[in-house]
Amino acid sequence: MKNGRTLVSLAQELERQLNSKKDLVVPSALMRHDTDDTGQTRLVVEETGGPARYGVTPLARRQLADKLKIPYAYFERMRSEQPVLLDRNVNTWLQSDDDRRMLRTLDGNVRAVLSDRYRRLDNYDLAESVLPILQRLPEVRFESVELTETRMYLKVVTPQLKHEMSPGDVVQAGVVVSNSEVGHGTLSVQPLIYRLRCLNGLIVPDFSLHKTHVGRSIGNVADTITVFKDDTLQADDKAFFLKVRDVVEAAVSEATFLQAAQKLQKTLRIPLTGDPVKTVEVLANRYALNEQERAGVLRHLITDADLTGYGLVNAVTHYSQDVDDYDRATEFEALGGRLIELPQSEWKSLAEAA
Known part of the structure; x- marks a missing residue:
């Protein structure tokens, strides 16, 4: 990660x-x-x-x-x-x-x-509300937090929930909370799978909460300027932040974690029977990876010597650690989550690429 x-x-x-x-x-x-x-x-x-x-x-x-x-x-x-x-x-x-x-x-x-319909869900208010919730999770570890120009990220792991993918290959449960104050995406809460062997993070698209930043128009006087300071931005969102608490708890529940871990585990049974170079090329074209990113994913796939769907997912999430831009690195963690959701027909086009 x-x-x-x-x-x-x-x-x-x-x-x-x-x-x-x-x-x-x-x-x-x-x-x-x-x-x-x-x-x-x-x-x-x-x-x-x-x-x-x-x-x-x-x-x-x-x-x-x-x-x-x-x-x-x-x-x-x-x-x-x-x-x-x-x-x-x-x-x-x-x-x-x-x-x-x-x-x-x-x-x-x-x-x-x-x-003027943009609904402000600000990072300070979100952190103030959600950090105490995250800190109450069993044995919680804040694996990675960041504030970029476009988003805030809180990525935590609770090692009490774990699952063995294969002998000695253990994953743990976690959750990612992220938000943008500048119109660069929704406020979201998503489950996280954390692989101990490579310290990879995989963001699961299922079981997630997304809140768009759309509300009612602010004010109705066409020729005046309305200035909002931070002490005026709090009341509307208190009820929503209570919902965040419930979704965080659901994201790290045993049922949610095991269901996501089992989807990842199924990729162990998908052999990459085609040309690995072509497999990564198809992946890059499908998900708009540039040449450097494609080469990086291929390097991890070959180095780890795991020519299965599981190996490809881990090559993608492992490459995220090599990416300088934190926002883009997080997109690779989310891409790993999208791959475990692929139907069999789409895995076939990746696995048999030649």
Whole structure:
């Protein structure tokens, strides 16, 4: 499993961000886009006290382009080659747009441009609610926690629940809680299988909770700006966080764990009878792996010398430890979970690739 930061470091950064972030719901007509000669972009917002200038992160640029229906490749070309043209395009569409946007800011930068219906389920509130629940799990270990630009992850293992896949090959039960504050996915709670031999994590898609960040429109005055600070973001989500507790407990129940472990165990009986190189090629094409990722999965498959479906699943999850980007590494852990759910016909196309 990909290593992250310490739990103390996560708590410190969440608290720092709590004191630095600010949310605004802004009519498009009260925003202006400004690009300097170096290609740095800013959003100028006409706030009550006068114009306020915010930097714009790459993710927020992409979301702004999407909201205004400007192809992102063209947006970026204008930013680097014709910044005046970019500002003219963006500002023309902003001024003709009746929509209100939620701007999520941190450290003086717009980090997300979202709909005014976006429902905030924030990392600090989630951590405050779910960490005590996780800490009460039997013999709990926080194997990996991280806070990236787009998501927070809490990955824990409770070794009391374990299952032997084959002699000496033991897996343990766990759970993954993740969330995005910037419109990059749902809040989710998913079971985790942790393999002791290789320290691989596999995220199980079944038995999971997903909560979309969609709610009612905030405010109804078209020409005013609404500023939300963190003390106003708590009440709506208390009931939901109680549901999170129930799903966490279900995710690490004996029944859930054994059902998932048995699905993984069935892949031991799937021989890879074709060409391993072709098998990984089919996998890469099906799940959009790049050349480096394909080579990494193949390397683990050959090195571990386990030419079965089980070996392929473990090659995928083992490769996650080699990936620099934590978000992408987690996607490989989730891909392992998707593979154990494949029907026999799809396994056949992988196993017999030639």
